[in-house]
Amino acid sequence: xxxxxxxxxxxxxxxxxxxxxxxxxxxxxxxxxxxxxxxxxxxxxxxxxxxxxxxxxxxxxxxxxxxxxxxxxxxxxxxxxxxxxxxxxxxxxxxxxxxxxxxxxxxxxxxxxxxxxxxxxxxxxxxxxxxxxxxxxx
Ligand code: ADP
Ligand code: MG
Numbered sequence: 598x599x600x601x602x603x604x605x606x607x608x609x610x611x612x613x614x615x616x617x618x619x620x621x622x623x624x625x626x627x628x629x630x631x632x633x634x635x636x637x638x639x640x641x642x643x644x645x646x647x648x649x650x651x652x653x654x655x656x657x658x659x660x661x662x663x664x665x666x667x668x669x670x671x672x673x674x675x676x677x678x679x680x681x682x683x684x685x686x687x688x689x690x691x692x693x694x695x696x697x698x699x700x701x702x703x704x705x706x707x708x709x710x711x712x713x714x715x716x717x718x719x720x721x722x723x724x725x726x727x728x729x730x731x732x733x734x735x
Contacts, residue, residue, distance in 0.1 A: 598674060598675065599673070599674065599675065599676060599677040599678055600630065600672065600673050600677060600720055600721075601671070601677045601713060601724075602669070602671055602672075602712070602713070602720055602723035602724045602726075603669075603670050603671075603672055603681055603712060603713050603714075604667050604668065605618050605667060605668035605711060606661070606667055606708070606710055607661065607662065607664045608703070608704065608710055609702070609710040609711060610634075610665060610667060610668060612702065612710075614702050614710065615668050617698075618668075618702075618710065619668075619670070621684050621698060622670075622680075625674070625681075625684060626674055626675075626680075627673065627674040628672065628673045628674060629670055629671075629672060630671050630672065631670060631671040631724070631728045631732050631733040632670045632671075633668075633669055633727075633732070634666050634667070634668050634669075635667055635669055635727070636667070637662055637667060639663045641663070642659040643655075645662070645726055646658060648719075654707065661708060671724050671728060671733055678713070678715070678716065678717065681713035682715065684697065684698055685698050685699055685711050686698060686700050689706040689709075690702075690704065690705065690706070690709055698710055699711065
């Protein structure tokens with residue numbers, strides 16, 4: 598079974614849509630295999646988004662990601678990475694397809710409610726970044 602990491606970002610927690618987001622993943626047949634709330638420091642957000650460190654939006658993105666609590670989860674299922682990416686919709690909610698999380702719930706390209714890993718290698722890094730051996734079976 599494939600695994601992926603998803604985050605309900607600080608805007609999603611502020612908007613009371615934690616259950617809505619997780620419910621959409623569950624309706625896709627995905628299993629929540631690890632779950633917790635956390636408040637990321639700026640440095641922790643920078644480490645998570647290190648691949649984007651050269652992007653012009655890096656400072657603003659990591660400020661946003663450390664602006665309030667987030668919900669971190671690992672999901673398991675066949676094609677989990679693509680299922681989550683499909684449920685999320687395009688990065689920019691204005692370009693996201695109808696019925697996707699970002700189209701339905703997000704305000705901007707930065708404050709876009711949800712994160713999902715984009716490939717098996719990034720999923721492994723991201724799950725390991727947030728969950729230890731006690732919290733998720735390797
Ligand atoms: P995705 O989350 O869809 O995989 P990226 O990996 O490209 O998108 O970007 C990571 C996050 O950085 C996005 O989810 C969004 O919060 C933020 N972001 C991406 N592009 C921009 C941008 N042009 N301006 C501001 N924030 C952005
Ligand atoms: Mg991405």
